[in-house]
Amino acid sequence: MDSTKKALSFDIGGTKTIYAIIDENGNFVTQKTKLATPDTADKIFDMFKNIIEENYTDIDIVTISTAGAVNLENTRVCSSTPNLPAGYPDIEFSKLTDKKVFVENDANCAVWSEYACGAAKDCKNTLMITLGTGIGGGVVSNGELVRGYTGAALEVGSMKIFADKRQKCTCGRYDCWESYASGTGLRNTAVAMAKTSPEYKNSLHKDKSPDELTTYDITEGEDKGDRFSELVFSQWHEYIFTGLVSLVDIFNPETVVISGGMGKFANVLQLEERINKESVVTPVKVKHAQTGNDAGMIGAALLGLRKL
C-alpha cells in the first residue's frame, strides 16, 4: 500500500483555478485541471466542495494557494482581494470538508516551492520577488516562512524608494517600489522618459504620444534593439536594483528568486553583479524562478503536508 501522503492542491486566481493531486515529494499524482474561477463566493465554495468530493478517498489534505493575506490558522483570507468576488474573504475554507484544509498566500506558496524543488532548492534563506502588474514577495528564513503578526508580511511592493513624494502609486500612496519596478512601473518609466529623452524622436514608437506607451511597446522595442526602449529598460533595472539591494541587506538570503510575468524580462546576471558590488552582506545568487505556474499548487501542497 502506498503510504506517501497526498494533497489535493488548488491555485485560485482572478480568472482561472488550477488543481492537481501532489504528493509529499512534490510529484504530481494527477494531471492538472484548469477551470474558470466562478464569479461569486458561493459558487467558488461549491466548486471546491465538488472537486474535493470527487477526490476524497485519494487524499490526506486539501491545500489552497490564494491571493491576499491569510490568517495565522491558515483557514481563510483576511484582506480584500481585488481580483476575486466580494464575499471571498468570508469563506471559511475549513468548512469545505472533514479533512484538514490548509490555505496560504500565493507568494508564500511560490517561495516555498522554489525552496523545496526550484531555483533555491535547499537554500534555507531565500528571498523571492514576483514582478507582475504589481510586486509581491516571500521569504524563507532559516527554513521557515516569514508570515508576520497577521500573515501579511512581505508587502514589498509598498516599500518606498523615494522619500520626497515624487510619483503617486495606483494605491494612492507615493513612491511605492511597484510604481517604478513592476510591469506598471516599466510603463510609468517609459512615459516619463518619453517626455524628456531626445532618443524618443528616433524611437520605434515615436508616432505615439508618450501617454499611449504600453509595457509591451517597451519589451518589444528592447527585443528589436530600439535605443529608447533599451534606455527605459536600463532605468527599470535600476529601480528593480534599488529595492532588491535593500531587501538583500535586510534578509541576507543565500538566493534571490525572481518570478512573475515581468520577471522573465529581468536580467538576473546583471542584477546579481550590481547587488553583490553594493550590498553590505554576503554575496547572493539571483535566479529566475523554475517552478512557474505550478509554484502555487506545489508550495501549498508541501506546506500543508508538513503540518500533518
Next chain:
Amino acid sequence: MDSTKKALSFDIGGTKTIYAIIDENGNFVTQKTKLATPDTADKIFDMFKNIIEENYTDIDIVTISTAGAVNLENTRVCSSTPNLPAGYPDIEFSKLTDKKVFVENDANCAVWSEYACGAAKDCKNTLMITLGTGIGGGVVSNGELVRGYTGAALEVGSMKIFADKRQKCTCGRYDCWESYASGTGLRNTAVAMAKTSPEYKNSLHKDKSPDELTTYDITEGEDKGDRFSELVFSQWHEYIFTGLVSLVDIFNPETVVISGGMGKFANVLQLEERINKESVVTPVKVKHAQTGNDAGMIGAALLGLRKL
C-alpha cells in the same frame, strides 16, 4: 538546591565591557560590573577567560553580545567591527572554556530582550531599530530571530530611501537610510536645510556656518523651541518614517521598538500614527525600548540559555 539555569553574560562594546550573571527568567543574579574594553584581541580573550574562571562554578553557560555579524554556530564574529581591535573577528570564543559559549550580534540580543521582558513582551513578531551614529535592526518572526544565511540580516541602515544618488553615505554608497535618519542623518539634514531655509537666519545657531552644525545643536535647539531646529526635527522624522513604514510592510510586526542613543528623541506616537495611516498591513504599536543598556546582556543570556 537552585535548579534555575544561569548565564555569565557579557556585552562588549568599543570602549567598555559590562557583565553579570543572569538567570533563565531574565533576573540579575549578580550586580553588573563595568570594565574598559582592552585594546588588543589577545587582551580581550584574557579578560573573558579570567572572569569566566572567577565565576565558573556558578554558571551553566557563557553568553556574549557583540557588534558585528556572528556566524551561524554562534561562536565567533565573521565581519569587521570598526570599534573593536584588529584580530577581534579571529577570536574563537568557544575556546574560552569547556562550558558552552553562545555569541550573538548586539542588535539581535537587544530585540530578543525587548521581546522577552521589554516593550514588546510576548509579541512574537517584533521589529526593533536602533538609532545611533548609524541605524541597526533586529527582528523576531514567529518567536524566532531572523538571522539570514550568514547571520548578517537586518542591515537596515543600508536600505535606500532615494533611487537617484542624492546623498553620499559615509560608507561610500548612496542614499542609505542611516545617512538621513540616524544621529549623523539629523546633522546631515540640518546642514542641508541651513543652506536653504530662511528660518536659519533667525535660529539660535545663526552665527555658525551650516557645516559647523552638530547633532547636539539640533536636539538642544528643538528642546528650546528654536523654529529652525523644529523644522529639521520634523524632516528627520519624515526620513525615519520613510524607512520604518517600508519595514512594517515587509515584516508585518505587532510592535516596533525604537532604541539607541538617538531613539529617545524619536516621537513614537507621531511615528505610530503616520505609519498606521500609510502602511498596507495591520496597525502596529511603536514604543521606546525598555531594557536599555542591559538589553545586550539580557538578550544574549536568554538566547543562550534556551539552547541548553
